[in-house]
Amino acid sequence: MDILIYYTSWLLLLCGAFFCAVGGLGILRLPDFYSRQHAAGITDTLGAALLLIGLILQAGLSLVGIKLVMILLFLLFTSPVATHTIAQAALQSGLKPKLAEKERDG
Amino acid sequence: MSNFVDIALLAFLALVALAVTRTLNLFATVALTGIYSLLMASIFTTLDAVDVAFTEAAVGAGISTVLFLATMALTTSHEKPHHHHNWAAIMATLITGSALVYGTLDMPHFGDPQAPIHQHVAPHYIEISPNEIGVPNMVTSVLATYRGYDTLGETAVIFTACMAVLLLLQRDRRGGNRNVMAVPDADQRRGGQSMQHAMILRVFSKFFIPLIFLFGLYVQFHGDYGPGGGFQAGVIFASGFILYTLVFGLEKARQVIPPRTLQALVAFGLLLYAGTGIATLVMGGQFLEYKALAHEATHGEHLGILFIELGVGITVAAVMTTIFFTFAGRGRS
Numbered sequence: 001m002d003i004l005i006y007y008t009s010w011l012l013l014l015c016g017a018f019f020c021a022v023g024g025l026g027i028l029r030l031p032d033f034y035s036r037q038h039a040a041g042i043t044d045t046l047g048a049a050l051l052l053i054g055l056i057l058q059a060g061l062s063l064v065g066i067k068l069v070m071i072l073l074f075l076l077f078t079s080p081v082a083t084h085t086i087a088q089a090a091l092q093s094g095l096k097p098k099l100a101e102k103e104r105d106g
Numbered sequence: 107m108s109n110f111v112d113i114a115l116l117a118f119l120a121l122v123a124l125a126v127t128r129t130l131n132l133f134a135t136v137a138l139t140g141i142y143s144l145l146m147a148s149i150f151t152t153l154d155a156v157d158v159a160f161t162e163a164a165v166g167a168g169i170s171t172v173l174f175l176a177t178m179a180l181t182t183s184h185e186k187p188h189h190h191h192n193w194a195a196i197m198a199t200l201i202t203g204s205a206l207v208y209g210t211l212d213m214p215h216f217g218d219p220q221a222p223i224h225q226h227v228a229p230h231y232i233e234i235s236p237n238e239i240g241v242p243n244m245v246t247s248v249l250a251t252y253r254g255y256d257t258l259g260e261t262a263v264i265f266t267a268c269m270a271v272l273l274l275l276q277r278d279r280r281g282g283n284r285n286v287m288a289v290p291d292a293d294q295r296r297g298g299q300s301m302q303h304a305m306i307l308r309v310f311s312k313f314f315i316p317l318i319f320l321f322g323l324y325v326q327f328h329g330d331y332g333p334g335g336g337f338q339a340g341v342i343f344a345s346g347f348i349l350y351t352l353v354f355g356l357e358k359a360r361q362v363i364p365p366r367t368l369q370a371l372v373a374f375g376l377l378l379y380a381g382t383g384i385a386t387l388v389m390g391g392q393f394l395e396y397k398a399l400a401h402e403a404t405h406g407e408h409l410g411i412l413f414i415e416l417g418v419g420i421t422v423a424a425v426m427t428t429i430f431f432t433f434a435g436r437g438r439s
Contacts, residue, residue: 081310088304 009057016050023047032098037087044079108152115149130185136174143167156333157245160325164341169426172348176433227252240404241330241411249335250411254394258379261418265376268425272369275432304353311353318346326419330408336415340422347427356434368428375421382413 019042026039052072059065122142129135143166150159214221231248239247249257322342329335351359383394391398396410 077310077314081306085304085307 005057009054012050012054012057016047016052016054019043019050020047033090033095034087034097037083037090041079041083044083045076048075048079111152112149115145115152119145119149130187132178132183132185133175135185136171136178139174140167140171143170157243157249157335157338160333160338161341164338164345168345169341169348172345173426173429173433176430180433180436238403239407239411241407243330243332245333246329246335246411246415247407250414251394251396251407254383254414257414257418258383258394261376261379261421264425265372265421268372268428271429271432275436307353311349315346315350318342318349322346322423326415327412329415330411336418337422339415340419340424341426343419343423344426344430347423348430351430351434356431360431363427365428365431368424368431371420371424372428375417375419375424378417378420379414382410382417386410 023039023041023043023046026042027036030036030039049072052068052075056065056068056072059068119142122138122145126135126138126142129138143162146166147159147163150156150162214223218224231244231252235241235244235247235252239251241247322339325334325342326336326339329339347359347363350362382396382399386395386398387393389398394410394414397403397406399406399409
């Protein structure tokens with residue numbers, strides 16, 4: 001059982017690291033602000049959540065584990081709100097998504 | 107492995123520092139300084155200096171970023187490009203830099219147990235403080251009791267900084283507040299208004315600001331047992347107020363805590379700290395010798411640390427909020 005938890009946690013940690021890397025690559029490579037925002041959202045939610053769940057499995061049922069659960073809950077609330085707010089602020093300040101313009105032109 | 111982590115963090119630090127000097131867009135620069143602070147906090151964490159890391163993350167990455175952004179709302183967000191090199195400045199930087207690097211050659215090696223810092227008073231603190239002060243977090247006992255004068259000085263520095271900002275930026279009250287009426291608040295004109303219509307953000311803030319304050323209280327009063335204390339708690343409190351101001355506007359925030367109350371709190375925290383020192387004098391001890399506060403020595407120490415940490419927390423929270431209010435209320439004139 002312990003070994004199972006150990007390997008599951010490492011699997012989750014590696015998956016989280018993978019999604020963080022994908023998010024970072026996306027911020028660099030995606031064409032416009034909104035799609036980059038989407039990539040940053042992956043890092044914030046999926047990457048961080050998987051890393052934290054992996055760490056929670058490592059910590060077990062202890063004070064550290066409970067604190068990590070609270071950080072996870074905090075991130076699950078704050079990251080989407082932050083992403084949404086930034087995107088909305090960009091939209092209201094007049095930044096148009098790039099793909100929409102292309103469709104209109106063609 | 108830990109060497110690898112250290113080297114990677116330091117390399118990132120150098121890269122970020124270079125990027126800061128190369129970037130002309132000041133928004134990007136501010137974001138980079140935030141990253142720099144977070145990296146610094148990670149380095150402190152790997153060095154087991156959790157209290158310092160906490161302060162660095164809260165002050166460096168949190169509040170200073172917000173204050174920089176508030177400053178840019180008053181000035182400009184683009185640095186003027188420099189086309190010519192100032193050779194005198196480059197020479198001065200190079201000479202100072204190499205002198206500093208030369209100076210490090212004399213310093214003890216990293217983690218050397220024979221280093222003077224580990225020989226002087228640190229062993230005394232580690233041996234004596236658990237019994238003498240009775241506080242599990244040794245950082246707090248050093249900060250609040252052994253180095254109580256220094257912390258009083260730091261609090262006074264923060265107080266002075268706040269006074270300086272107020273003197274420089276606060277509008278002339280005798281002028282009948284005409285400027286405040288004429289110019290809308292900076293944050294309301296610049297995107298703040300749209301933010302006030304962002305429903306998700308408003309609902310989220312209403313739900314989360316109490317939790318931020320709760321966490322601030324935890325950090326404030328748990329500082330004796332774990333990382334935390336007045337400085338960090340004060341910054342967390344201030345960030346709660348700043349979030350409220352950003353989402354609901356300066357006017358409403360001023361109704362919640364009037365600037366006059368805030369300014370009174372700025373002074374009150376410092377007075378509480380110094381007053382604790384006076385109280386120990388009155389009760390027969392030396393200045394800031396908390397033993398005198400109660401019959402039992404460790405009891406007195408606990409009380410003293412509680413009071414002075416509270417004083418630090420109140421001053422820091424009030425100072426940060428006041429500075430932000432002053433910046434936000436200034437507008438672009």
